[in-house]
Amino acid sequence: MNNVIAVDIGGTHLRAACYLNGQTKPSAQNRIRTLADQPGSFKRLLETIESVFPKNDSVSAIGVASPGPLNPHSGVLISPPNNKELHNFPLTEKLAEHFGVPVFLDNDANLACLSEWKFGAGQGHANVLYLTVSTGIGGGAIVNNQLLQGFHGLGAELGHIIIDPNGPLCGCGKHGHLESFSSGPAIVRYVREQIEVGTKTTLLSDPSLSPLQIAEAALKGDALAISAFDRAGYYLGIAVANFLASFDPSILIFGGGVSQTGDLLFKPFHKSLKEHIFDLHYLENLIITKAALGDDAGLYGARALAEMKLNSI
Amino acid sequence: MNNVIAVDIGGTHLRAACYLNGQTKPSAQNRIRTLADQPGSFKRLLETIESVFPKNDSVSAIGVASPGPLNPHSGVLISPPNNKELHNFPLTEKLAEHFGVPVFLDNDANLACLSEWKFGAGQGHANVLYLTVSTGIGGGAIVNNQLLQGFHGLGAELGHIIIDPNGPLCGCGKHGHLESFSSGPAIVRYVREQIEVGTKTTLLSDPSLSPLQIAEAALKGDALAISAFDRAGYYLGIAVANFLASFDPSILIFGGGVSQTGDLLFKPFHKSLKEHIFDLHYLENLIITKAALGDDAGLYGARALAEMKLNSI
Numbered sequence: 001m002n003n004v005i006a007v008d009i010g011g012t013h014l015r016a017a018c019y020l021n022g023q024t025k026p027s028a029q030n031r032i033r034t035l036a037d038q039p040g041s042f043k044r045l046l047e048t049i050e051s052v053f054p055k056n057d058s059v060s061a062i063g064v065a066s067p068g069p070l071n072p073h074s075g076v077l078i079s080p081p082n083n084k085e086l087h088n089f090p091l092t093e094k095l096a097e098h099f100g101v102p103v104f105l106d107n108d109a110n111l112a113c114l115s116e117w118k119f120g121a122g123q124g125h126a127n128v129l130y131l132t133v134s135t136g137i138g139g140g141a142i143v144n145n146q147l148l149q150g151f152h153g154l155g156a157e158l159g160h161i162i163i164d165p166n167g168p169l170c171g172c173g174k175h176g177h178l179e180s181f182s183s184g185p186a187i188v189r190y191v192r193e194q195i196e197v198g199t200k201t202t203l204l205s206d207p208s209l210s211p212l213q214i215a216e217a218a219l220k221g222d223a224l225a226i227s228a229f230d231r232a233g234y235y236l237g238i239a240v241a242n243f244l245a246s247f248d249p250s251i252l253i254f255g256g257g258v259s260q261t262g263d264l265l266f267k268p269f270h271k272s273l274k275e276h277i278f279d280l281h282y283l284e285n286l287i288i289t290k291a292a293l294g295d296d297a298g299l300y301g302a303r304a305l306a307e308m309k310l311n312s313i
Numbered sequence: 314m315n316n317v318i319a320v321d322i323g324g325t326h327l328r329a330a331c332y333l334n335g336q337t338k339p340s341a342q343n344r345i346r347t348l349a350d351q352p353g354s355f356k357r358l359l360e361t362i363e364s365v366f367p368k369n370d371s372v373s374a375i376g377v378a379s380p381g382p383l384n385p386h387s388g389v390l391i392s393p394p395n396n397k398e399l400h401n402f403p404l405t406e407k408l409a410e411h412f413g414v415p416v417f418l419d420n421d422a423n424l425a426c427l428s429e430w431k432f433g434a435g436q437g438h439a440n441v442l443y444l445t446v447s448t449g450i451g452g453g454a455i456v457n458n459q460l461l462q463g464f465h466g467l468g469a470e471l472g473h474i475i476i477d478p479n480g481p482l483c484g485c486g487k488h489g490h491l492e493s494f495s496s497g498p499a500i501v502r503y504v505r506e507q508i509e510v511g512t513k514t515t516l517l518s519d520p521s522l523s524p525l526q527i528a529e530a531a532l533k534g535d536a537l538a539i540s541a542f543d544r545a546g547y548y549l550g551i552a553v554a555n556f557l558a559s560f561d562p563s564i565l566i567f568g569g570g571v572s573q574t575g576d577l578l579f580k581p582f583h584k585s586l587k588e589h590i591f592d593l594h595y596l597e598n599l600i601i602t603k604a605a606l607g608d609d610a611g612l613y614g615a616r617a618l619a620e621m622k623l624n625s626i
Contacts, residue, residue, distance in 0.1 A: 069592070127464050141559075143456040150561025151440050152594050157558045160591040162551055164477055174591045238475055245470045246454075246559050248463025278473040278487045279382070281465050 002060035004306040005049060008298030009066040010034060010108075011081070014044060015299050018052040018059070022307075028052040036083040046098060053099075061102045062095060063306030065298040068107035068138075072153040075105045104309045106149065108132075110156065111301025112255055112291065113140025114147050118304045120292035121253050129249040130291070131158060133236070133265075134256035136171070137179040141247050147308065159183070163238050181235035184211040184258050187228050199224050215261045229264040236265070237272025244282040255291035315373035317619040318362060321611030322379040323347060323421075324394070327357060328612050331365040331372070335620075341365040349396040359411060366412075374415045375408060376619030378611040381420035381451075385466040388418045417622045419462065421445075423469065424614025425568055425604065426453025427460050431617045433605035434566050442562040443604070444471060446549070446578075447569035449484070450492040454560050460621065472496070476551050494548035497524040497571050500541050512537050528574045542577040549578070550585020557595040568604035 001022030008015045014034045017026035030051045032044065053059065069078040075092025092103040106114075113122075113130035122128040128142035139158025141148040148155040159179035160172055167176025168186065180186050188209050195205040201224035203209065203217050218225035240252065258265065270288075277283060293300055315335075321328045327347045330339035343364045345357065366372065382391040388405025405416040419427075426435075426443035435441040441455035452471025454461040461468040472492035473485055480489025481499065493499055501522050508518040514537035516522065516530050531538035553565065571578065583601075590596060606613055 127468075143461050144459045146457045146459070148456050148560070151438075151563035151599070152561055152597065154557075154592060154595055155440075155559070155561035157561075157591070160558050161555045162476070162589060164479075165551055165589070166477075170591075172591045174589065177591065238478055242474045242555070243559075244467075245473050246468070246556075247461070248465055248468035248470075250464035276475060276478070276487065278470070278483070278485045278490065279467060282467055284465065286464070 002307070002310055003054060003057055004303055004310070005052060005059055005062045006299045006303035006306065007045070007049060007062060007064040008108075008302055009045070009064065009080070010298060011036075011067065014048055016048045016052045017299055017303070018054055019303055020054065020057065026052070027054060036081065039085065041083055041085045042089070042094065045095075049095070049099065059099070059101050061104060061306040061310050062099060063302035063304070063309075064091065064095070064103065064105045065108050065111040065302040065305075066091070066105060068109075070105060070107055070153070072104075072106040072110070072149055074153075075103065077105075102309070104305050106147075106153075106301075106305055107138070108298050108301075109138030110140040110147060110149065111305055112293075112297040113142060113156070113253070113301075114304045114308070115293055115297045115301035116253050116255075116291055117142045119300050120297070121289050122251050125249070125251045127247065127249040128251050128253065129243055129247050130253045130255065131240075131243075131259075132256035132291075133182060133184075133254065133258040135184050137183050137256075139243075141249070143247065147305075158239070158243060161239055161242060163235050178235065178239040182232040182239070182258075187211050187214055187232050187258070190231060191224060191228050194224055194228075201225065211258055211261070215264055218264050226264070229261065230268040232258075233265045233268030234272045236269045237274075238276050240269070240273050241276035241278070244277060244286070248282060250285065251287040251289065253289055253291050255297065259290065315620070315623055316367060316370055317616055317623070318365060318372055318375045319612045319616035319619065320358070320362060320375060320377040321421075321615055322358070322377065322393070323611060324349075324380065327361055329361045329365045330612055330616070331367055332616055333367065333370065339365070340367060349394065352398065354396055354398045355402070355407065358408075362408070362412065372412070372414050374417060374619040374623050375412060376615035376617070376622075377404065377408070377416065377418045378421050378424040378615040378618075379404070379418060381422075383418060383420055383466070385417075385419040385423070385462055388416065390418075415622070417618050419460075419466070419614075419618055420451070421611050421614075422451030423453040423460060423462065424618055425606075425610040426455060426469075426566070426614075427617045427621070428606055428610045428614035429566050429568075429604055430455045432613050433610070434602050435564050438562070438564045440560065440562040441564050441566065442556055442560050443566045443568065444553075444556075444572075445569035445604075446495060446497075446567065446571040448497050450496050450569075452556075454562070456560065460618075471552070471556060474552055474555060476548050491548065491552040495545040495552070495571075500524050500527055500545050500571070503544060504537060504541050507537050507541075514538065524571055524574070528577055531577050539577070542574065543581045545571075546578045546581030547585045549582045550587075551589050553582070553586050554589035554591070557590060557599070561595060563598065564600040564602065566602055566604050568610065572603065
């Protein structure tokens with residue numbers, strides 16, 4: 001087995017850990033605040049990796065998980081959120097130059113899928129689908145025990161599947177994507193629009209309105225809040241019907257904050273999925289479950305990526 | 314290398330061929346009419362395979378391509394078109410029993426994809442997407458140099474992806490599938506509906522109205538006929554935008570009769586694809602082309618399936 005370093009460039013925290021000889025527990029780990037909008041991002045990244053680098057041992061590879069968009073084949077970060085310093089930044093090249101070892105990169109959703117398959121809820125499944133429902137919606141797929149990365153490294157961008165060509169505007173500038181119906185901001189936007197046209201609710205359309213507030217109102221019986229989750233779940237069900245017809249997995253794993261809202265989202269989701277799936281065989285013995293690894297998914301995924309790439313060299 | 318027999322249960326013809334020791338040319342081949350609606354289907358199948366079976370040599374496996382729905386894992390034909398005799402028929406089990414060799418089965422669209430990847434337009438590509446646009450719309454995908462079959466053997470059923478949840482009724486009983494917008498019968502249905510509401514055209518809404526007649530009228534300038542292909546291409550573009558975001562292939566291969574109509578379908582298709590793809594990187598160096606193997610795709614795919622399964626045992 002090899003020694004690898006895993007790095008997770010998260011929205012709030014930057015984490016690194018060193019795994020010696022395939023061991024489960026890291027020999028060293030470090031976590032600092034990401035501070036994406038402050039200067040010195042790359043320097044902080046170098047220092048964090050250096051802090052876990054083994055003193056008397058070599059490292060075979062470094063794996064890095066980062067929010068996209070990015071190109072896993074070229075190792076270039078395209079436009080990480082809030083971080084202008086690292087726009088179009090050749091991350092793997094720069095890190096490889098500095099540390100003298102091969103560096104591998106992929107986006108957080110793909111690596112969460114990879115880590116759930118290798119270490120979490122998806123263990124033992126040859127065909128896994130992972131969806132994170134949060135501020136955005138991201139996806140990842142394992143097909144025949146391999147991560148689907150795609151020719152341009154843009155596979156399984158499942159938040160940007162068109163569900164209704166005449167649907168709402170998505171953050172990416174196109175219309176009717178899953179993300180424009182079922183993400184956190186989409187749920188908030190729907191509530192605001194309904195308040196504007198006079199729908200009665202206990203909620204206020206102030207700038208701080210959040211999916212969590214809407215979920216709390218729904219649990220107290222607010223009809224608008226309930227309908228907002230009904231709608232999100234309905235469209236999520238249509239999207240997942242499409243994903244099953246495409247990938248036919250044996251397990252579907254949900255991560256992300258919005259998918260923590262339980263029945264509010266998942267009851268209408270299941271109803272819609274059953275209504276829209278064109279062949280009920282897809283649902284036979286299909287496991288639908290939550291991600292098992294939580295905050296560690298990125299780090300574990302970065303580790304799995306490094307080990308996977310080393311094995312395929 | 315192994316000796317394998319390939320069988321293609323086509324709509325009109327039943328074909329079998331024997332390939333000795335990995336050779337390109339068959340040592341024997343036979344082709345008879347399928348006559349799916351006439352008794353004796355399985356007997357005809359046995360006789361056709363027997364007629365190509367080598368006299369003085371053993372066979373390692375038999376591969377079979379058949380129209381779906383079917384289960385490639387259990388080897389059961391579920392409901393092949395027009396053939397009640399073979400409904401819920403354990404085909405691979407029955408053939409294995411008779412010939413004493415392992416038998417492998419998959420649907421014609423998956424195997425056309427596999428054959429185009431191994432012998433046709435998709436050679437050398439690790440990620441291939443195949444679409445057949447005809448009476449129905451079928452799909453197949455190669456991901457990381459492996460055929461995507463899926464947990465239930467229902468992967469890449471791309472004709473039944475929902476493009477618009479409020480769209481037309483599909484042959485499968487659900488609404489707004491790609492097949493309900495862009496297949497041959499969908500094009501004919503649209504023209505009929507438009508004639509009914511008084512749209513002017515040179516076409517007659519008689520029972521024999523065909524996609525070919527509509528294509529001919531479009532080439533002569535008939536506005537309704539042109540709009541029918543515009544519409545089919547528009548929705549095909551939306552669907553393919555979704556498929557690229559899911560699979561991110563390096564090549565997209567079109568088979569099937571409707572995809573032979575050239576610019577009539579593909580001009581509006583390309584326009585719509587560019588309009589709907591959420592990241593233009595997907596289109597960089599993406600090859601969009603026609604299937605290379607024509608009528609032989611099923612037979613070659615059945616051969617490739619048998620060889621693939623033998624290699625993975």
